[in-house]
Each structure stands twice: as C-alpha cells, then as structure tokens.
Amino acid sequence: MTAAGRFRQLSHRGRGVLLLPFLGVALVFVLDRASNNPDVTFEPALSAGPALAAVVSNSLWFPLLVGGVTIGEAFGIAAEDRTMSASVHTASVLAIVLITAIGAASVILRNRQERALADARLVSEVAQRILLRSIPERIGPVRAAVHYAAAAAHARIGGDLYEVVQTRYGVRAVIGDVRGKGLAAVETAAAILGAFREAAHQEQSLDKVATWLADSLGRALHENDGEHEGSDEEFVTLVLVGVGPDAVVEIVNCGHPAPLLLRRGTPVRFLDPPSNVPPLGVLEPEDVRPPILRLPLQEDDRLLLYTDGVIEARNSWGVFYPLAERVPDCATAETPALVLDRLHEDVRRHVGHQLGDDAAMLLLQYAPLPASAAPAPHRSVVHPRVSTTQADQLPLLDRGDPRE
Known part of the structure; x- marks a missing residue:
C-alpha cells in the first residue's frame, strides 16, 4: 500500500487528529528555543510524540514515523544546546525509542482485538438472523x-x-x-x-x-x-x-x-x-x-x-x-x-x-x-x-x- 493509501486508511479518525503528535513535537521545539536558561532542556518531553501517535492511529507505520521524526528533532535540539554528550540526551533518545516500540506493539495488539471483535459481531449478526428472524x-x-x-x-x-x-x-x-x-x-x-x-x-x-x-x-x-x-x-x-x-x-x-x-x-x-x-x-x-x-x-x-x-x-x-x-x-x-x-x-x-x-x-x-x-x-x-x-x-x- 502506498503512503497516500495508508493516509487515506487513517482518515476515518480525522486528519486533524493525526496532526496532534507533530504539533506536540513542534511545541517542545518552540519551548526549548524560547527558553533563556542554558541549563534547562525540554528534550525529554519529546517522548510524548510517539506515545500520542499510538493512541490516534491504528496503522503500525504511523508511530514509527512519528518516532523517527522525534529522534531527529532530539538530535537537533541536542546539537543546538550542545548537549550531545550529556546523559539527558542519551536518556531522551532511549526513552523515545522505547516508547515508539511500545506504541507500535500496542497498535498491533489493538488491531488484533478489533479484528476479533469484528469477527464476533459478524458471527452474532449471522446467529441473530438464523435464531431471531426478522418479522414482516x-x-x-x-x-x-x-x-x-x-x-x-x-x-x-x-x-x-x-x-x-x-x-x-x-x-x-x-x-x-x-x-x-x-x-x-x-x-x-x-x-x-x-x-x-x-x-x-x-x-x-x-x-x-x-x-x-x-x-x-x-x-x-x-x-x-x-x-x-x-x-x-x-x-x-x-x-x-x-x-x-x-x-x-x-x-x-x-x-x-x-x-x-x-x-x-x-x-x-x-x-x-x-x-x-x-x-x-x-x-x-x-x-x-x-x-x-x-x-x-x-x-x-x-x-x-x-x-x-x-x-x-x-x-x-x-x-x-x-x-x-x-x-x-x-x-x-x-x-x-x-x-x-x-x-x-x-x-x-x-x-x-x-x-x-x-x-x-x-x-x-x-x-x-x-x-x-x-x-x-x-x-x-x-x-x-x-x-x-x-x-x-x-x-x-x-x-x-x-x-x-
């Protein structure tokens, strides 16, 4: 399936909702740039992006995409703040990777549960038509x-x-x-x-x-x-x-x-x-x-x-x-x-x-x-x-x- 096809598949949740993880990541970047204290970094907050992506999407590729974008921004913030070798940067990147993996796994499990529920509903509808027939x-x-x-x-x-x-x-x-x-x-x-x-x-x-x-x-x-x-x-x-x-x-x-x-x-x-x-x-x-x-x-x-x-x-x-x-x-x-x-x-x-x-x-x-x-x-x-x-x-x- 092409990227455009996958995006159309997600559209049932509303395209505006799919922008929330990217808006959150952008907000963290803006706050970090607006901070005047060189000892303060907002980089750990970036981990919220892939977590939110797993909530608003049923497609596996979406939290992975948001996770990749978030990691790239984390390195950008670390380079700008000159904290590339700091422990906070390393911990932030590891947290983003871990949350992205957990989000992708949760999407897989949720899709399985929804398919099982859809199958159960289908069986229930068929059973109802056989057992409780429609009345003219x-x-x-x-x-x-x-x-x-x-x-x-x-x-x-x-x-x-x-x-x-x-x-x-x-x-x-x-x-x-x-x-x-x-x-x-x-x-x-x-x-x-x-x-x-x-x-x-x-x-x-x-x-x-x-x-x-x-x-x-x-x-x-x-x-x-x-x-x-x-x-x-x-x-x-x-x-x-x-x-x-x-x-x-x-x-x-x-x-x-x-x-x-x-x-x-x-x-x-x-x-x-x-x-x-x-x-x-x-x-x-x-x-x-x-x-x-x-x-x-x-x-x-x-x-x-x-x-x-x-x-x-x-x-x-x-x-x-x-x-x-x-x-x-x-x-x-x-x-x-x-x-x-x-x-x-x-x-x-x-x-x-x-x-x-x-x-x-x-x-x-x-x-x-x-x-x-x-x-x-x-x-x-x-x-x-x-x-x-x-x-x-x-x-x-x-x-x-x-x-x-």
Missing part, C-alpha cells in the same frame, strides 16, 4: 413489529426470544425469556424457537403448543446437562398468542409478564391469565396444561408483548419503569414499529444508560384486510364464530380449558 410488517390480519436489545455490550442475541408465524389456524406469536445469560441461554432459546415453528403449524389448540414446547425444552436441557453449569435449573417464561380469522385472540401464559391491551378510548389493560402457571421447565411436560384466555378483538387493537427486561429496568433511584403509565404516550405513533422505537427510547431515558438485562418487545396490531383482499380460509379448519353483539358484551370471552 404484515402477517395476515396482523401488523407486527419487534424491538430487541441484548444486555451484553457487543452482543446482538441473548436469552430473550420471539417469533410470529402464519399458520392454517391463524397468526401465532411467541415471546419468552430464558433464565440466565450466555451461550446456555442462547441454546435454550434456539430449542424453544425451533419447537414453536413446528408446533404452531401442527397443533390446533394453543395450550398443546405449550405442551410441545415444554417437551422440547426438557429434551434440550437433558442434552445440555453437564455441558453448561446450572442447565438443570433453567426454565423459560413465555406467552403464546393466536389471532384467528374469527377476530378472537387466544393467549396462553406460562409464568411470563401479562400482555397489554391497547384499545382506543379505553385505559391500558393487563391481560392476566385465568390462573397462574409456572414457567416451562418447572413441571413435567405432561403436566403442562395452561388455560387459554380468549378475547374478541376490535379493529386497530394492539397487543404489547414484552420481557421482564423492560418492566424491571430501574433508574438511579431504583424505581422500575412504569410501562402501563408510559405506553399510552408512545402508542400515539401510527405504526407498531414507531411505537416500539418510542417505547425503547423512553425506557433508555428512564434508566439513563444501557439496559442491564435483555429486553424484547413485540407489538401486534389487529388490522384485517378488506374482504375482497383477504384469502379464503382453509377448508379443513373449523373456527367458532363470535357475533359482533357477543364481542361487545364479553370483555374477556373465555378463560376455560378448551379440552373441558
């Missing part, structure tokens, strides 16, 4: 958006999970939180998501989807037993949501924070489960029989699903983020994506720094297509009908178990 803006009668922030400073995936799929039974979504962090949490999240993507298409009843996920989680934990510390104590909290063509939403909650219903003209409402069910991994898979909460939907109703990283975000006073109080202001945005962007920024302002836990938010807006544009329902599926009158009269339609 519209899925059947639902407009959807997701926002995910990992707690690790340079990570893009963690223990939170989400997914939205279109099935023959309607639109189905999941959001969950794996206990713990690190590789073990990511592997557990991958097992849950893989099972959901299969079970959502195979099981007609949403509670049976939860049983399927519990069984897959049990196998995953058994396979990872011994590989990761604490894997035998892992569990997963999650919420399953199904939006059918009959304008009724079904919700199954396994130890997860309750979703929020955002409906025009009404206060924000927590959709608490009919009865408390422990997270997956606590009970045996065959004992996982969560009840189904059913709710008739109105057009433009929004369901906010989130993980505890949102509601447990605390400010410097230890106050948790008041989600139910803040979300109405954020929900005035037109699209689900804008709502989540505003909500995330509000959480960040509340905390004042990066979140200390993984935080995922999924917003589903019921926006059915016109009858002429809607696809015909699958013939093999029989859906119960809920009249408009019934929907208006029943704020919560059914809290029972569909197998009863």
Whole structure:
C-alpha cells in the first residue's frame, strides 16, 4: 500500500487528529528555543510524540514515523544546546525509542482485538438472523413489529426470544425469556424457537403448543446437562398468542409478564391469565396444561408483548419503569414499529444508560384486510364464530380449558 493509501486508511479518525503528535513535537521545539536558561532542556518531553501517535492511529507505520521524526528533532535540539554528550540526551533518545516500540506493539495488539471483535459481531449478526428472524410488517390480519436489545455490550442475541408465524389456524406469536445469560441461554432459546415453528403449524389448540414446547425444552436441557453449569435449573417464561380469522385472540401464559391491551378510548389493560402457571421447565411436560384466555378483538387493537427486561429496568433511584403509565404516550405513533422505537427510547431515558438485562418487545396490531383482499380460509379448519353483539358484551370471552 502506498503512503497516500495508508493516509487515506487513517482518515476515518480525522486528519486533524493525526496532526496532534507533530504539533506536540513542534511545541517542545518552540519551548526549548524560547527558553533563556542554558541549563534547562525540554528534550525529554519529546517522548510524548510517539506515545500520542499510538493512541490516534491504528496503522503500525504511523508511530514509527512519528518516532523517527522525534529522534531527529532530539538530535537537533541536542546539537543546538550542545548537549550531545550529556546523559539527558542519551536518556531522551532511549526513552523515545522505547516508547515508539511500545506504541507500535500496542497498535498491533489493538488491531488484533478489533479484528476479533469484528469477527464476533459478524458471527452474532449471522446467529441473530438464523435464531431471531426478522418479522414482516404484515402477517395476515396482523401488523407486527419487534424491538430487541441484548444486555451484553457487543452482543446482538441473548436469552430473550420471539417469533410470529402464519399458520392454517391463524397468526401465532411467541415471546419468552430464558433464565440466565450466555451461550446456555442462547441454546435454550434456539430449542424453544425451533419447537414453536413446528408446533404452531401442527397443533390446533394453543395450550398443546405449550405442551410441545415444554417437551422440547426438557429434551434440550437433558442434552445440555453437564455441558453448561446450572442447565438443570433453567426454565423459560413465555406467552403464546393466536389471532384467528374469527377476530378472537387466544393467549396462553406460562409464568411470563401479562400482555397489554391497547384499545382506543379505553385505559391500558393487563391481560392476566385465568390462573397462574409456572414457567416451562418447572413441571413435567405432561403436566403442562395452561388455560387459554380468549378475547374478541376490535379493529386497530394492539397487543404489547414484552420481557421482564423492560418492566424491571430501574433508574438511579431504583424505581422500575412504569410501562402501563408510559405506553399510552408512545402508542400515539401510527405504526407498531414507531411505537416500539418510542417505547425503547423512553425506557433508555428512564434508566439513563444501557439496559442491564435483555429486553424484547413485540407489538401486534389487529388490522384485517378488506374482504375482497383477504384469502379464503382453509377448508379443513373449523373456527367458532363470535357475533359482533357477543364481542361487545364479553370483555374477556373465555378463560376455560378448551379440552373441558
């Protein structure tokens, strides 16, 4: 690479910054010339030049160049002051050489660390695209958006999970939180998501989807037993949501924070489960029989699903983020994506720094297509009908178990 090419490579840090070492060396020369005391020399201060060069540049040649220029000036000052044979000159030159070598070595090590970090980020991005796939803006009668922030400073995936799929039974979504962090949490999240993507298409009843996920989680934990510390104590909290063509939403909650219903003209409402069910991994898979909460939907109703990283975000006073109080202001945005962007920024302002836990938010807006544009329902599926009158009269339609 030519010198001009190397200089362009450094330009991302700003060419003005690269002039600082030379300005420092020039300043030492000016101070030495301005000194009227022949017994005072500023030559030892020249060692700051190569040290500063290693800070402002990522190229190996730059601190070497500054070091060479600095040594030349050191000899010039010594010749002018007639201190060429003095010990201070010898010590100054040795210090410049040593600092230049240390600066060059630090540049090499820093470049290696940055390359390793870039590779890790690339792997993280690829893993995220495989594990946490992007969600289309519209899925059947639902407009959807997701926002995910990992707690690790340079990570893009963690223990939170989400997914939205279109099935023959309607639109189905999941959001969950794996206990713990690190590789073990990511592997557990991958097992849950893989099972959901299969079970959502195979099981007609949403509670049976939860049983399927519990069984897959049990196998995953058994396979990872011994590989990761604490894997035998892992569990997963999650919420399953199904939006059918009959304008009724079904919700199954396994130890997860309750979703929020955002409906025009009404206060924000927590959709608490009919009865408390422990997270997956606590009970045996065959004992996982969560009840189904059913709710008739109105057009433009929004369901906010989130993980505890949102509601447990605390400010410097230890106050948790008041989600139910803040979300109405954020929900005035037109699209689900804008709502989540505003909500995330509000959480960040509340905390004042990066979140200390993984935080995922999924917003589903019921926006059915016109009858002429809607696809015909699958013939093999029989859906119960809920009249408009019934929907208006029943704020919560059914809290029972569909197998009863």
